Amino acid sequence: MGLFYFLQHDEAFREAAPGIAETFDAWGLPADEFEQSGHWPSRLYIREGRRMEGRYVFTQQDAQHAEGSARAPAHPQAVAMGDYPFSVHGTYTPEPGRTTGVFGASTRPFQVPYGVMLPQQLNGLLVPVAVSSSHLGFQPIRLEPTWTALGQAAGLAAAQALQTGEEVRNVDVTRLQRRLHERGAKTFYASDVPPSSPYFAAVQYFGNRGYFQKGRSAQVWPWDQWGGEAEEVPGVPVPHQWRTALPRHDIAPEEPVTEKRARAWLEKAGVDADAFGSYEGMTRGA
Numbered sequence: 001m002g003l004f005y006f007l008q009h010d011e012a013f014r015e016a017a018p019g020i021a022e023t024f025d026a027w028g029l030p031a032d033e034f035e036q037s038g039h040w041p042s043r044l045y046i047r048e049g050r051r052m053e054g055r056y057v058f059t060q061q062d063a064q065h066a067e068g069s070a071r072a073p074a075h076p077q078a079v080a081m082g083d084y085p086f087s088v089h090g091t092y093t094p095e096p097g098r099t100t101g102v103f104g105a106s107t108r109p110f111q112v113p114y115g116v117m118l119p120q121q122l123n124g125l126l127v128p129v130a131v132s133s134s135h136l137g138f139q140p141i142r143l144e145p146t147w148t149a150l151g152q153a154a155g156l157a158a159a160q161a162l163q164t165g166e167e168v169r170n171v172d173v174t175r176l177q178r179r180l181h182e183r184g185a186k187t188f189y190a191s192d193v194p195p196s197s198p199y200f201a202a203v204q205y206f207g208n209r210g211y212f213q214k215g216r217s218a219q220v221w222p223w224d225q226w227g228g229e230a231e232e233v234p235g236v237p238v239p240h241q242w243r244t245a246l247p248r249h250d251i252a253p254e255e256p257v258t259e260k261r262a263r264a265w266l267e268k269a270g271v272d273a274d275a276f277g278s279y280e281g282m283t284r285g286a
Contacts, residue, residue, distance in 0.1 A: 004028075047089065048142060054132030055169070056115030060086070063107040063140045066213060070248045071108055071189075074210035077173045078111035078187040079157075079180060080149035083246075084140040107140050109189030109246060111208060114176070116141075117154055118169050126154040126168055152185060177205065188212075191245035192252065199253045199285050211265055212251060253285025 007013060007024040014021040029039035063086070066073045085107050090099030116131040128150035131141060141147075156179050161168045177187055181204045184195035188207030193199050206212065262282055263273040 048135075048138060049130065051130050051138055052119055052127055052132050054116055054120055054127070055118040056113050056132060058112065058116050058131065058133035058137040058141065060105075060134065060136040062137060063110040064105070065108045069213045071213055072110040074188075074208060074213055075111040075113040076209050077113045077115065078208045079114045079117075079153035079173070079176060080112040080146060081109060081186050081189055082112060082140055082143070082146035082149075083107070083109040083189065084143050084146070086136060086139045088136065088139050103136065109249065110140065111188060112141065112146065112150060114153070114157070114173050117150060117157075123167050123169065126157060128154045149185060152183075153180060156180060177208065181205070189246070189249055190251045192250040197253075199251070202285075203251055203253070206265075207251075209268075211268060214264070251284065253283060255284050257282050257284045 004024060004027055007021060008027075031039065033039065034041055061073065062075075063072055063082075065071060086103060086105040088101060088103035091101035093099050112131075116133060117126045117128055118132075119125055119127065129147050131138070131150070133141060153176065157168050157171050157176050160171050160176055160179070164171070178201070180187060181201045184200075186195070186204065188204045190203050190207060190212075193203045197203075203212075257279070259279045261284075262276075262279045266273040266276060
């Protein structure tokens, strides 16, 4: 705000660059907001504050692709998901023109496990904002959409704990996931299966348990291989922040399933694939 005031009121600047000064004359505090505080916001924006150390610590690896997969790691106890890159501002400026701690890297749509909201020892508390995470792990989480999703999960978990008479750290997370999915909340990213799909709940359940980590999503690609052609490639940030549906994150539930993939899924579920019979006519969704 000091810079804006200077550009609007410094006489020497206005004489030297009248066109630029007139442009900034149109800027100011919002006339229709924060009327009780002189149009100033009631609190400062804090990009990153203190974080607790909880039952699960979310780190950089949780938001980048897992080995052999285009997806981020699967979390069977996920209660939210997010999708934002690592965007780390500097933490220290030892001298003019040099800042330490600046870091940026891509992520994959990631799953946030219930344990990031649970303190290690204190009972009766869920923490959906100052979550348990490393400095880098916090960066893709620290946006309102992800906090909102975690807040919804925390509220449902608290209600579930009251209904069952147990501590929030001991709630049945599978039941909590089911209640989230019934409300259209996502705990797993599938680019072609929205909440309105009849496959939604099943895809969310099996996605959190790692059924879609391999196969269709197994090919990993360098994020920057398209270079200047990014605007023509689905899934690449345009302009380096927002993106369309990420490639190789679809489920295609109505496509025929290969016997190899069907057997792998059955074996993962603890079912004897040899005793199942014919796989002819089966799809990826049924």
